[in-house]
Amino acid sequence: MSDKKSPSSVPPPPPAEDEIKFGDELAILPIRNAVLFPGAVAPFDVGRAKSVALVEEVHAQTNPVIAIFAQRDPATDDPSADDLYPVGCAARVLKALKHSSGNYSLILQGLTRIRLDSLTQTSPYLRARVARVETPSVEDVEAEALAMSLRDVAKQVIQLMPELPREAGSLIDSIQAPGALADLVAANLDAPVEEKAQLIETIEVKERIRKVLRLLTRQLEILKMRERINSQIKEEMGKNQREYVLRQQLKAIKEELGEDDGDQGDLDGIEERIAKADLPAEADNVARKQLKRLRSMQVGSAEYTVVRTYLDWILDLPWHNATDDNMEIAEVRKVLDEDHYGLDKVKKRIVEYLAVRKLKRDKKGPILCLIGPPGVGKTSLGKSIARALGRKFVRISLGGVHDEAAIRGHRRTYVGALPGQIIQGMKKSGTINPVFMMDEVDKIGHDFRGDPSAALLEVLDPEQNNTFADHYLEIPYDLSNVMFVATANIADPIPPPLRDRMEILEIPGYTRREKLAIAQQHLIPKQLEEHGIKPTQLEITEEAVEELIEHYTREAGVRSLERTVASVIRGVAVKVAEGDVSERVVKTEDDLREFLGPIKYTSEVAERTEETGVATGLAWTSVGGEILFIEVTRMFGSGKMQLTGQLGEVMKESAHAALSYVRTNAEKYGIAKDFLEKSDVHVHIPAGAMPKDGPSAGITMFTAIVSLLTGIRVRHDVAMTGEISLRGRVLPIGGLKEKTLAAHRAGVKRVILPERNKADLEEVPKEIRDELEFVFVHKLDEVLEAALETVPQPSQAFMDQMASKEASPTN
Numbered sequence: 001m002s003d004k005k006s007p008s009s010v011p012p013p014p015p016a017e018d019e020i021k022f023g024d025e026l027a028i029l030p031i032r033n034a035v036l037f038p039g040a041v042a043p044f045d046v047g048r049a050k051s052v053a054l055v056e057e058v059h060a061q062t063n064p065v066i067a068i069f070a071q072r073d074p075a076t077d078d079p080s081a082d083d084l085y086p087v088g089c090a091a092r093v094l095k096a097l098k099h100s101s102g103n104y105s106l107i108l109q110g111l112t113r114i115r116l117d118s119l120t121q122t123s124p125y126l127r128a129r130v131a132r133v134e135t136p137s138v139e140d141v142e143a144e145a146l147a148m149s150l151r152d153v154a155k156q157v158i159q160l161m162p163e164l165p166r167e168a169g170s171l172i173d174s175i176q177a178p179g180a181l182a183d184l185v186a187a188n189l190d191a192p193v194e195e196k197a198q199l200i201e202t203i204e205v206k207e208r209i210r211k212v213l214r215l216l217t218r219q220l221e222i223l224k225m226r227e228r229i230n231s232q233i234k235e236e237m238g239k240n241q242r243e244y245v246l247r248q249q250l251k252a253i254k255e256e257l258g259e260d261d262g263d264q265g266d267l268d269g270i271e272e273r274i275a276k277a278d279l280p281a282e283a284d285n286v287a288r289k290q291l292k293r294l295r296s297m298q299v300g301s302a303e304y305t306v307v308r309t310y311l312d313w314i315l316d317l318p319w320h321n322a323t324d325d326n327m328e329i330a331e332v333r334k335v336l337d338e339d340h341y342g343l344d345k346v347k348k349r350i351v352e353y354l355a356v357r358k359l360k361r362d363k364k365g366p367i368l369c370l371i372g373p374p375g376v377g378k379t380s381l382g383k384s385i386a387r388a389l390g391r392k393f394v395r396i397s398l399g400g401v402h403d404e405a406a407i408r409g410h411r412r413t414y415v416g417a418l419p420g421q422i423i424q425g426m427k428k429s430g431t432i433n434p435v436f437m438m439d440e441v442d443k444i445g446h447d448f449r450g451d452p453s454a455a456l457l458e459v460l461d462p463e464q465n466n467t468f469a470d471h472y473l474e475i476p477y478d479l480s481n482v483m484f485v486a487t488a489n490i491a492d493p494i495p496p497p498l499r500d501r502m503e504i505l506e507i508p509g510y511t512r513r514e515k516l517a518i519a520q521q522h523l524i525p526k527q528l529e530e531h532g533i534k535p536t537q538l539e540i541t542e543e544a545v546e547e548l549i550e551h552y553t554r555e556a557g558v559r560s561l562e563r564t565v566a567s568v569i570r571g572v573a574v575k576v577a578e579g580d581v582s583e584r585v586v587k588t589e590d591d592l593r594e595f596l597g598p599i600k601y602t603s604e605v606a607e608r609t610e611e612t613g614v615a616t617g618l619a620w621t622s623v624g625g626e627i628l629f630i631e632v633t634r635m636f637g638s639g640k641m642q643l644t645g646q647l648g649e650v651m652k653e654s655a656h657a658a659l660s661y662v663r664t665n666a667e668k669y670g671i672a673k674d675f676l677e678k679s680d681v682h683v684h685i686p687a688g689a690m691p692k693d694g695p696s697a698g699i700t701m702f703t704a705i706v707s708l709l710t711g712i713r714v715r716h717d718v719a720m721t722g723e724i725s726l727r728g729r730v731l732p733i734g735g736l737k738e739k740t741l742a743a744h745r746a747g748v749k750r751v752i753l754p755e756r757n758k759a760d761l762e763e764v765p766k767e768i769r770d771e772l773e774f775v776f777v778h779k780l781d782e783v784l785e786a787a788l789e790t791v792p793q794p795s796q797a798f799m800d801q802m803a804s805k806e807a808s809p810t811n
Helices: 049-058 141-159 167-174 178-187 193-201 205-257 262-277 281-295 302-316 329-339 344-359 378-389 421-429 452-459 496-500 512-530 542-551 559-577 589-596 649-664 698-710 736-745 755-763 766-771 780-787 796-807
Strands: 025-031 041-046 065-070 087-098 104-121 126-132 367-371 393-397 435-439 483-488 503-506 538-540 584-586 614-621 624-636 641-644 679-684 718-720 750-754 773-777
Touching: 025 041, 025 049, 025 104, 041 049, 049 087, 049 104, 065 104, 065 193, 087 193, 141 167, 141 178, 141 205, 167 178, 178 193, 178 205, 193 205, 262 281, 262 302, 281 302, 302 421, 329 344, 329 378, 344 367, 344 378, 344 503, 367 378, 378 393, 378 435, 378 483, 393 421, 421 435, 452 496, 512 542, 512 559, 538 559, 542 559, 542 589, 559 584, 559 589, 584 589, 614 698, 614 736, 624 698, 624 736, 641 649, 649 698, 679 698, 698 718, 698 780, 718 780, 736 750, 736 755, 736 766, 750 755, 750 780, 755 773, 773 780
Parallel strands: 025 065, 367 483, 367 503, 393 435, 435 483, 538 584, 614 718, 641 679, 718 750, 750 773
Antiparallel strands: 025 126, 041 104, 065 087, 087 104, 104 126, 614 624, 624 679
């Protein structure tokens, strides 16, 4: 409601209709930004020349009555009839007060509605012919209900407006006539002139009450909202003020007890740490700026904690502290050999780096990636490198990481934000040049939260990582002195841009002799110590270890071997705990069976190849090399080829290529030309639950098919690998070292390899080369000569054909 329109006191009751006497012509007082309603008493200021002239003329009259009409546009100084709303109010001038400026203040009482017909005078003031608007009386139930609703809402508004006089509620109750009640509420509504003009023009009482009720309800909602906002503000201010007062009291109590050195002292300590930290220029500027912000904050605020934590991270990071590298190459070699047997390629690379560092002190740290099957010592090798160089060691696991923030951190706008694992690892190490191992880099995932492998591109790029930007720190951090060592089982899942930034060092599986040495030098002493068994109480002989390697484990690494050794030692520990302290020697298979049960692995090569149509192949897997058996059989049918064993598309194509070559050269191998007309060929590779793919089983499938169709068995001590072409050529393959080790583990004596892989044989350990016979082949005919027990003889038709070719003259 408008204060301007609020009654300053309870007005006298409006006169009865028959007491309001005025002629058909009245002086007109245009008013701006207001509407006068019947029954309302309101003050108005009069300052325009015509309005002053009107007041001066009627001032001398007794109980003068004038016409009040609202202007449409308040900016019009000299309004005409068209500038006024058509319905106004006849008003009695209760009081007129002249000011020293010549203006007047009037107090008017609205009497009844009138309608403007036409102007009769425009100077010195407006006069017009007017008509009284009769308001129909209503006394039905709906009108009473509307009036009650209006009265209730009006009282609620009055309660929410303490500036209104107390008598306002009584005045609302005293008016019984619905029309008069609507006019009284409308007169005090805080609403635009246009809406009030519509109300005074609404003659029908019930419709007028509805319109007033709508406007009043809207104003009630606004007032309620204002009250709610004010309450929230007061509550928040009260809470902050209360906290401030309590903290001041707590501070005073601590000062009295002598326990408080003050928050200021704490911040002074941070400033001293910043001065001593010798931060880079950008980090120093940021730290001092944040400290300045911190001094102006309230200690208990959430922002104070965020900034304080941020400063702690900046100051806790190593910016210059570095460990001195052990530059004695012989000593480094000794430490690496103590911790790991073999792995010469990796050890050589570490020694090379150290030699370069000795010659050039500012050499950046290398970024290595160790790729090999599980259990070959990739992770422990990282610890060994750190120990050999005299550096701190930090390890993070990236397996299953999906969020880029794990590498770069979260921005400080998030609640509970922290730096990424790189910065956390640097803080943990406390030096700028640790050995930083990133485990399982081939198992990084990516989803809608980002791609962690893309974030690693900056970390592992020597040209960029000297200004690594963590989202939390937002300060460049130098990682160029860090030696990064990543590990992976296979290289394929690593994105090419990331793989390009790392120096790949492949760690193949161990040979039987290497496993034996590792078990005797490392695994057995370690497990004896972990189980509290003294070396004098248990001896595991070389023969027993060989038995463990041969018949109880089948792996590229030594993890299962270590678990098996631990099982034997646990069995001995039980007997020692029961009181049997006699020295035990584990030597034979019977000794092992007591602790491990029956043997788990036997050589299947001889057993599998006793029949025709079976050949032994070699395959590469992520956990090292494996042997696989390819079985072929023939049955009555219509010339189809069936492939089973969960084969991939490439392997299926190799099988079709092998069969096509056999069909093309059937007579050459003594096979009937029509061998497929009434029969089907079925190729199966056992271990059907394991998916298999790749082209390297081509010569094995060819050999098995020829063996079946000729009835000649494949030698049981032969394994082979190689891709084939339709022209009978043997093409090179990959993973030669792993496949050769698998053949050696399986007891194979002869390995057939593509001629073009001869140079790769240097990667195979010398002991394996000495124990195996390698046959290098260029064509498929050479494969049959080396693989089958006897060479298949060509048919007579083929011999005749070759003879006729030789006899025919050449041009």
